[in-house]
Every structure is written in C-alpha cells, then in structure tokens.
Amino acid sequence: MKLPSPPLPKFLRPTPPRPGDGNGDGADRSAGNGDGSTTTAPEPKKLDKARGAAVEGTASVVGYLDERTGMSPFLRGFLYRKTPKGNTWYYTLGSATMFAFVSQAVTGIFLAMYYTPDASRAYDSVSHLTNEVFLGELVRGMHRWGSTIMIILIFLHMARVFVFGAYKYPREINWVIGVVLLVLTLAMGFTGYLLPFDQRSFWATVVGVNINASAPVMGPYIADFLRGGAEFGAATLPRFYAIHMLLLPVLIGALIGAHLYLVSKLGTTAPPWVKGEKKNISEEAI
Numbered sequence: 001m002k003l004p005s006p007p008l009p010k011f012l013r014p015t016p017p018r019p020g021d022g023n024g025d026g027a028d029r030s031a032g033n034g035d036g037s038t039t040t041a042p043e044p045k046k047l048d049k050a051r052g053a054a055v056e057g058t059a060s061v062v063g064y065l066d067e068r069t070g071m072s073p074f075l076r077g078f079l080y081r082k083t084p085k086g087n088t089w090y091y092t093l094g095s096a097t098m099f100a101f102v103s104q105a106v107t108g109i110f111l112a113m114y115y116t117p118d119a120s121r122a123y124d125s126v127s128h129l130t131n132e133v134f135l136g137e138l139v140r141g142m143h144r145w146g147s148t149i150m151i152i153l154i155f156l157h158m159a160r161v162f163v164f165g166a167y168k169y170p171r172e173i174n175w176v177i178g179v180v181l182l183v184l185t186l187a188m189g190f191t192g193y194l195l196p197f198d199q200r201s202f203w204a205t206v207v208g209v210n211i212n213a214s215a216p217v218m219g220p221y222i223a224d225f226l227r228g229g230a231e232f233g234a235a236t237l238p239r240f241y242a243i244h245m246l247l248l249p250v251l252i253g254a255l256i257g258a259h260l261y262l263v264s265k266l267g268t269t270a271p272p273w274v275k276g277e278k279k280n281i282s283e284e285a286i
C-alpha cells in the first residue's frame with residue numbers, strides 16, 4: 001500500500017509560473033557572445049521541472065526517514081520551541097560552548113591517533129605529532145587553545161544565565177546540571193595537562209593532585225585514585241588518559257543532552273529588560 005506523502009514545507013514547494021514564463025510567449029532566449037555565436041539560456045519550464053524533481057527527492061527522503069524513525073515531532077518540538085522576545089547575542093553563548101566541546105572532541109580524536117599513553121613514550125609521541133605529522137601542530141594547537149576558549153565561554157554563558165535570572169524556578173535543575181558540566185570541563189583541563197608529559201605538565205599535576213589530597217575526608221582517596229596508588233608511577237599516565245578521553249567526554253556528552261532537553265522543554269528566559277506578561281513569541285502568536 002502506498003502511504004500518502006506528507007505536505008511539503010513552504011520553502012520546498014515549487015515556484016508557480018510567472019506571467020511570460022514558458023513556451024508560447026515568443027521571446028527570444030538566446031544571448032549573443034559577441035563572436036557571432038549564441039548561448040541559449042535554459043528554459044524556465046525545464047528549470048522548474050529540475051527543481052520539482054529535487055524537491056520531490058528531498059521530500060521523499062525526509063518522508064522515508066520520518067516513517068521509520070518518527071523523528072518529526074521531536075524535531076518540530078526542538079526547532080519550533082518558544083523563544084523569548086528581545087533575544088540577543090548573549091543567548092548564543094551556550095551554543096558557542098557546545099561548539100567548542102564538539103571541536104575538542106574532533107581534534108582529540110585525531111590527536112589520539114598518534115598519542116602513546118606510556119610514561120616512557122608519551123613525550124616522544126607528542127614531539128613526533130607536533131613536528132612530523134601533517135597538520136599535527138595545527139590540530140594540537142586547536143585542541144590546546146580550544147580548551148581555554150571552552151572554559152572562558154562556559155563562564156560567560158554561566159554569567160549570562162545568572163545575570164538574566166535564568167537559574168530560578170523552574171530551571172534550577174538545569175543550573176545544577178550546568179554546575180556539574182563546569183566541574184567536569186575543568187577536570188578535562190586538569191587531566192589533559194599531564195598528557196604531553198614534559199617537566200612542566202608533570203610537576204603541575206603533582207601540585208594539583210597534592211592540593212586535591214589535602215581536601216577533607218574524600219581528598220586522599222581521590223588523590224590515590226588519580227595517581228593509581230600512593231605515588232606517581234607507571235599507572236598514573238594511562239589513568240589520566242582514560243579519564244580524559246573516555247570517562248569525562250561521555251559524562252559531558254550525556255549531561256549536555258539532558259541540559260538541552262530541559263532547555264527545549266522549558267524554553268529560554270526572556271532578558272530582564274523585557275517587561276510584561278507576553279514574553280514568549282509563541283504565546284503572542286496564540
């Protein structure tokens with residue numbers, strides 16, 4: 001049985017013919033090239049036909065996927081969610097942070113192809129990556145600077161949320177998820193710092209872990225866990241590497257998913273300078 005195809009969105013519908021288009025108007029569509037030859041412009045009817053075929057093709061792919069995944073209600077809810085009146089560039093800081101995270105993940109995958117998490121070979125593998133691998137220095141630089149940029153963006157995003165009062169009811173849980181994301185992002189920076197395994201990264205990590213160990217109750221246990229024992233040893237570097245490239249990214253990815261789900265469910269808060277009852281565009285439209 002053939003299922004009825006879904007109606008096309010407006011931007012995919014073929015343009016209706018304009019007066020004068022098509023055959024029968026007698027217009028000469030050939031243009032002179034100056035050397036006696038002529039170039040014939042494509043017939044508008046042919047263009048419409050090609051566009052119609054492209055539109056039908058796109059619609060049938062979308063329809064095919066929708067029938068099998070039922071994703072359109074989710075996409076509609078996400079793409080047509082409530083947005084506040086007076087939206088500003090400040091609202092892009094969360095997405096910018098997310099973009100920084102994606103960039104870190106992509107560059108990190110390429111770095112992992114060359115890095116060796118072994119205390120005797122890590123430094124050499126990073127030198128090789130930087131000096132000999134094609135674009136290695138660029139990708140390493142993007143990852144290193146990207147980590148700083150992500151932390152700056154996360155703080156700016158958090159400041160926007162705080163100043164706009166977006167942490168209040170009913171968004172408290174999203175604020176708490178955000179705080180966990182901040183801690184995990186800082187932990188990414190801390191665990192990544194050891195990986196080049198030069199003198200600076202080694203001693204900075206020793207200091208960091210010792211500071212951790214001085215925290216009450218849990219401190220010594222966390223320090224032992226990070227070192228892989230009571231002292232820095234052969235187990236420490238692989239442990240930092242596993243935490244840095246597996247544990248933390250998976251946790252951050254899952255929490256970003258929960259964060260975005262709540263953002264699309266609750267909508268975003270209007271800026272404080274927008275007054276009145278009808279703060280949401282969609283409420284106004286109803």
Ligand code: HEM
Pocket residue numbers: 090091092093094095097098101154157158161164166167171174175176177178179181182185252256259263267268269270
């Ligand atoms: C990996 C880190 C993070 C990512 C990728 C992220 C992403 C986003 C995005 C895309 C939005 C919607 C657009 C916007 O308002 O900018 C948002 C909103 C929000 N974020 Fe984050 N965020 C992160 C960290 C944080 C942190 C650290 C906090 C606070 C401690 C936080 C609290 C919130 C809250 C409460 C909202 C709702 C804002 C509103 O209703 O206006 N987020 N986040």
